[in-house]
Amino acid sequence: MAVDSFFEALASRPRREILAYLSAQELTAGEIASRFAMSAPAISRHLSVLEGAGLVSSERRGQYVVYRLNKDNLVNTLTGFAFEICPKAGPLKRESRRLARKES
Amino acid sequence: MAVDSFFEALASRPRREILAYLSAQELTAGEIASRFAMSAPAISRHLSVLEGAGLVSSERRGQYVVYRLNKDNLVNTLTGFAFEICPKAGPLKRESRRLARKES
DNA sequence: TATATATTTAGCAACTTCGTTAATTGCTTA
DNA sequence: TAAGCAATTAACGAAGTTGCTAAATATATA
Numbered sequence: 001m002a003v004d005s006f007f008e009a010l011a012s013r014p015r016r017e018i019l020a021y022l023s024a025q026e027l028t029a030g031e032i033a034s035r036f037a038m039s040a041p042a043i044s045r046h047l048s049v050l051e052g053a054g055l056v057s058s059e060r061r062g063q064y065v066v067y068r069l070n071k072d073n074l075v076n077t078l079t080g081f082a083f084e085i086c087p088k089a090g091p092l093k094r095e096s097r098r099l100a101r102k103e104s
Numbered sequence: 105m106a107v108d109s110f111f112e113a114l115a116s117r118p119r120r121e122i123l124a125y126l127s128a129q130e131l132t133a134g135e136i137a138s139r140f141a142m143s144a145p146a147i148s149r150h151l152s153v154l155e156g157a158g159l160v161s162s163e164r165r166g167q168y169v170v171y172r173l174n175k176d177n178l179v180n181t182l183t184g185f186a187f188e189i190c191p192k193a194g195p196l197k198r199e200s201r202r203l204a205r206k207e208s
Numbered sequence: 209t210a211t212a213t214a215t216t217t218a219g220c221a222a223c224t225t226c227g228t229t230a231a232t233t234g235c236t237t238a
Numbered sequence: 239t240a241a242g243c244a245a246t247t248a249a250c251g252a253a254g255t256t257g258c259t260a261a262a263t264a265t266a267t268a
Contacts (some may be wrong), residue, residue, distance in 0.1 A: 001117075003120075003218090004117060007111070007114045007115045007116075007120070007127060008115050010115070011111045011112050011113045011114070011115030012255090012256090013105075013108060014110075016107075016111070016185075018191060019189050020188060023188075023189045023190060023191070028214080028215095029214075029215060029216090030213090030215080033215095036220060037268055038257075038258095039257070039258065039259080040214085040215070040216090041215085041216070041217080041257085041258080041259085042258075044215060044216055044217085044258075045256085045257090046256095048216085060215095060264085060265090062214095062265065062266070063213065063214050063215085063264065063265040063266060064214065064215085064265090065214080065215065065216090069189070071189075071190050074186070074189060074190065075186055075190055076224095078182055078185070078186050079186075080221095081120075081182070082178070082179055082182050082183075084124060084127075085123050085124060085127045085173070085175075085178060086175050086178065086179055087127070087248095094179070108247090115224090116226090118226095125249085132244085132245095133244075133246090134243095134244060134245075137245095142226095142227070142228095143227070143228065143229080144244085144245070144246090145227085145228080145229085145245085145246070145247080145248095145265095146226075146227050146228080148245060148246055148247085149226085149227090149247095150226095152246085163246060164234085164235090164245095166236075167234070167235045167236060167243065167244050167245085168235095168244065169244080169245065169246090182228065
C-alpha cells in the first residue's frame with residue numbers, strides 16, 4: 001500500500017531532513033550528502049526510499065542526479081490520513097473536505 | 105524529539121489501524137485486541153508505543169484499561185510537519201498559517 | 209582512450225522491531 | 239483468602255533497517 005511506504009519513509013530523521021532541504025530548492029545527490037555527516041552511499045539509499053514512497057523525484061542531469069520534492073503527494077497523503085482519523089474535527093477539517101471534493 | 109516518536113509510531117499498519125478504531129470511540133485494550141489477528145501482548149506493546157508518542161491516552165477503569173485518541177496532538181503534529189516542509193504552497197497553507205498564529 | 213568525478217550497488221556487522229508464549233501484576237468477587 | 243479475568247512485562251527468535259567500505263556504473267573531459 002502507498003500509505004505504508006509513505007509513513008515508513010517518514011520514520012527516519014535523516015529522511016525528514018532531506019525533505020526539509022528539498023523544500024527550499026532542488027539539489028543533487030552530492031549536495032544533499034554534503035549536508036550530512038554520513039557517507040554518500042547511505043544518503044543514496046535514503047533517497048531511493050524517499051523516491052519509492054513517491055515523496056521525491058529524480059532526474060539525471062549530465063553526471064549529476066537532481067532530486068526534487070513531490071509536494072503535492074506529500075500534502076495530499078498527509079491530509080488524507082488526517083481526514084481518515086479525524087473526519088469531523090480539528091484544524092484540518094475544512095481543507096480536508098475541500099480536497100475530498102476535488103478528488104471525487 | 106517528539107516528532108521522532110510520532111512518525112515512528114505511525115510507521116506501522118496495525119498502529120494506524122488502532123488509531124482508526126479509536127477515532128470512532130474509546131475502547132479497552134481487550135476490545136482493541138479482539139479486532140486483530142494478533143496476541144494481546146503484541147497489541148499492548150503497540151498501545152504503549154502510541155501512548156509514548158502522545159497519540160493516545162489510557163485510563164484504568166476497574167480491571168479494564170480504556171484507550172482514547174489524542175486527536176489534537178495528532179492533527180497539530182501532522183499540520184506542523186506539513187507546514188515545515190511546504191510553508192508556502194499546497195492545500196494545508198491556510199490552516200497551517202492559522203495554527204501558527206494561534207500558537208505564537 | 210584514459211582519467212576524473214558523481215552516483216549507485218554489493219556485502220557485511222550492529223542494532224532494532226515484531227510477534228510468539230510464559231510469567232507476572234492489578235482488580236473484582238465469591 | 240482464593241479464584242478468575244484483564245492487561246502488561248519478560249524472554250526469545252525471525253526479520254528488517256542502518257551505516258560502513260569496496261566495487262561497479264555513468265558521464266564528462268583531456
